[in-house]
Ligand SMILES: [Zn+2]
């Protein structure tokens with residue numbers, strides 16, 4: 458089978474490897490589509506991967522069952538969660554694999570075949586496209602959805618999204634769909650255009666306009682919620698400066714340490730801050746329902762490439778030109 462390998466220094470190779478064998482509890486998936494994630498860029502630009510790739514968003518057909526798998530059938534269409542749990546602890550029983558102490562991450566999904574635990578597979582309805590199936594099974598819509606579960610206060614009318622990369626764009630699209638006014642901040646003109654197209658009422662280029670002052674002015678004192686989706690300490694600080702008194706800051710972007718003041722950033726302004734990581738396996742039906750209720754999930758996909766053009770796919774994403782980028786397999 459063919460499989461993408463990131464060679465480091467923005468290089469992409471396509472290797473030929475044997476089709477993997479599903480172990481106990483696992484299934485082999487024949488990939489239909491896989492999506493690129495911004496979190497792969499550090500590997501792409503940096504050291505690369507010695508084997509395989511960090512791809513972790515995909516949908517496809519169950520090709521073969523490993524020993525002891527009774528929950529799926531060959532030929533079934535599935536989307537996959539890249540994080541799987543032990544299957545027996547309390548969080549796993551509640552479909553919260555990210556909270557399992559023995560959770561495991563599965564990658565190398567930019568390949569014609571990959572293996573994944575059966576309990577990490579979401580059967581897809583026949584009439585659901587591969588594209589939407591991959592997005593609501595992975596980060597593409599999963600992260601924005603999981604974040605939305607932290608922003609349920611009806612007082613939240615304005616949401617500022619710092620960083621309109623693929624995840625930030627999902628936040629713009631979903632928060633707009635949920636009726637909020639969304640402000641998006643990003644260095645890339647193309648990403649600001651996408652944010653406007655997905656419903657943002659204001660987009661800010663932080664090179665041209667100081668975003669904290671602009672957000673505080675537009676919202677008359679600060680947004681009720683700020684989402685940090687750029688993964689930078691500087692934007693994390695800006696979230697606390699742009700959020701309204703008694704507002705909430707959500708951390709999406711992984712990042713190094715950031716210096717915050719308990720007194721200034723939290724106590725004297727009654728500010729909340731929460732983390733939001735990936736999504737809960739059990740949230741899939743609610744994401745599917747949102748899609749069916751008109752959330753325009755597929756809009757998030759702006760670029761399609763065949764596997765043979767994976768190098769161009771990464772280049773476009775790394776250049777900040779894209780929303781979600783999909784690889785297609787024949
Ligand atoms: Zn990801």
Ligand SMILES: [Zn+2]
Pocket residue numbers: 542543544545546547548549557558559560
């Ligand atoms: Zn568990």
